[in-house]
Amino acid sequence: MAIRMSGYLLRGADGLTTIMNNHSTEMSKSMEKVSSGLRINHSGDDAAGKAISEKMLSQIRGLDQSQQNTQNANSLLGVAEAAVTSIVDVLQQMKAKALQGADDTLTADERKALQYEIQQLSSQIDASSLVSQNGRYLLNGSFGKINETLQDVDVYEILDENEEPVLDDYGEIMTDTTEGVLNFNSFDWEDNQAMYFQVGPDKGDGILVHLGNMTKDYILKDVTIDVSTSENAMKTYKDLDKSMSRALFQQVEIATVQERLDSTMSNLQEVTDDTTAALSTIQDADMAKEMTNFVKHNVLMQATQAMMAQANTTMASFIDLMRQ
Numbered sequence: 001m002a003i004r005m006s007g008y009l010l011r012g013a014d015g016l017t018t019i020m021n022n023h024s025t026e027m028s029k030s031m032e033k034v035s036s037g038l039r040i041n042h043s044g045d046d047a048a049g050k051a052i053s054e055k056m057l058s059q060i061r062g063l064d065q066s067q068q069n070t071q072n073a074n075s076l077l078g079v080a081e082a083a084v085t086s087i088v089d090v091l092q093q094m095k096a097k098a099l100q101g102a103d104d105t106l107t108a109d110e111r112k113a114l115q116y117e118i119q120q121l122s123s124q125i126d127a128s129s130l131v132s133q134n135g136r137y138l139l140n141g142s143f144g145k146i147n148e149t150l151q152d153v154d155v156y157e158i159l160d161e162n163e164e165p166v167l168d169d170y171g172e173i174m175t176d177t178t179e180g181v182l183n184f185n186s187f188d189w190e191d192n193q194a195m196y197f198q199v200g201p202d203k204g205d206g207i208l209v210h211l212g213n214m215t216k217d218y219i220l221k222d223v224t225i226d227v228s229t230s231e232n233a234m235k236t237y238k239d240l241d242k243s244m245s246r247a248l249f250q251q252v253e254i255a256t257v258q259e260r261l262d263s264t265m266s267n268l269q270e271v272t273d274d275t276t277a278a279l280s281t282i283q284d285a286d287m288a289k290e291m292t293n294f295v296k297h298n299v300l301m302q303a304t305q306a307m308m309a310q311a312n313t314t315m316a317s318f319i320d321l322m323r324q
Contacts, residue, residue, distance in 0.1 A: 144210025
């Protein structure tokens with residue numbers, strides 16, 4: 001009978017040890033969750049939740065990098081936009097000077113000075129077009145080529161002094177455009193060459209921007225700067241309209257892409273916030289619950305320790321009784 005009693009007491013002590021170890025383990029888990037702020041610290045805490053949270057975390061990091069890419073793109077376009085604005089300003093000054101040259105109140109010397117001033121202004125176009133970022137020129141035509149569509153070109157037959165049509169070497173009547181002025185009704189991009197901005201975490205989340213040729217040779221092509229006479233100055237003024245149209249078309253392209261980038265940034269931030277909130281519901285620990293759990297198991301462990309002390313006392317008393 002005494003042996004059975006001893007076995008019972010020993011089994012009871014072992015049971016209390018197991019219970020105390022369980023409480024200690026639960027306390028450690030709660031402490032880890034409270035310390036890290038995460039409900040899932042190991043795959044064993046929630047295997048499915050761990051897999052989902054890692055996937056969502058990867059998505060959030062992709063969204064964060066996309067926001068950085070968008071900011072970089074906006075910064076680059078800001079540099080290009082400033083240069084194009086400078087070119088537009090120069091063209092406006094050149095047009096004003098050309099119109100000034102159309103006034104017959106100017107003397108020959110004043111016209112020479114005006115001619116020199118306009119030529120100096122035209123040189124500033126090249127200075128602005130050579131803007132670069134990270135060693136890449138942005139406005140030299142590397143990222144797009146403007147295609148110009150003609151309209152309303154007044155064609156007439158070339159007549160000789162006898163009002164007879166002039167024939168070319170092939171016997172065809174020669175024609176010309178009125179005052180050589182070409183009018184453009186539309187601009188587009190001739191090829192698919194463009195700068196690509198990756199502004200999303202998935203394939204295809206990109207924005208193309210064409211940064212055309214803004215050099216002096218292109219912007220002022222077909223323009224002869226000549227204010228030596230009122231007539232020539234007026235022709236220069238009209239020809240500069242074509243240059244202005246090219247520059248404004250580029251300015252609109254940049255402004256349009258900048259608007260898209262702003263909208264993209266706003267959308268990326270919203271998606272990031274929503275995804276982060278969803279991740280929080282899966283991954284973050286319930287601090288109140290974990291603190292309550294910690295206190296609960298702490299109290300129970302202390303109670304178990306008290307029971308083990310009582311069991312030890314009982315065992316000692318039993319041993320003393322056996323020795324008597």
